[in-house]
Amino acid sequence: NAGVMQNPRHLVRRRGQEARLRCSPMKGHSHVYWYRQLPEEGLKFMVYLQKENIIDESGMPKERFSAEFPKEGPSILRIQQVVRGDSAAYFCASSDAGTPGEPQHFGDGTRLSIL
């Protein structure tokens, strides 16, 4: 009974390259949340998606960042033209309903390092 799967676990990119982070939610879950944990900071909400829809992107930087959750396949967080400040741990969480009372289950994260 697999939990939330994120890959890769570690990703190294040079400045200016693109980073693609993948998240497969728990089986049966159709709601995905992305969070970012910068060094020495707490986790910050980025975006909430339901299948094929972005519900809340209030935490997403205005440029270079995008997210999708297609009908088939994992959710993707995409960062274009990465900069050093993008180095962080990116966590995905899923729930089986979008209601606030439902617990979110987290993956182990992707550690992104920008050279």
Added chain:
Amino acid sequence: KQEVTQIPAALSVPEGENLVLNCSFTDSAIYNLQWFRQDPGKGLTSLLLIQSSQREQTSGRLNASLDKSSGRSTLYIAASQPGDSATYLCAFSRNTGKLIFGQGTTLQVKP
């Protein structure tokens, strides 16, 4: 402005001690509050979830309380063990379900 504050930021105790971690939040219109554990290099493990209508939840040696009127939650750990060493995060959810996190309390339990 920090919406969720956790005190202390770090705590070191000898094994066997009972301890309390504190979390305060500024938004009284929360839907629920969760306590998580995070081990180094790992994701978050949900420990306890308290719905806004509840006052406390218990699981094993852990007990979490919620006082919405004062904007406070506490996590009580009884008879602490070295395996409890980790960072403990509290977070509340709003109506969209997104979680607002504190910066955590890093706990070290010494044998």
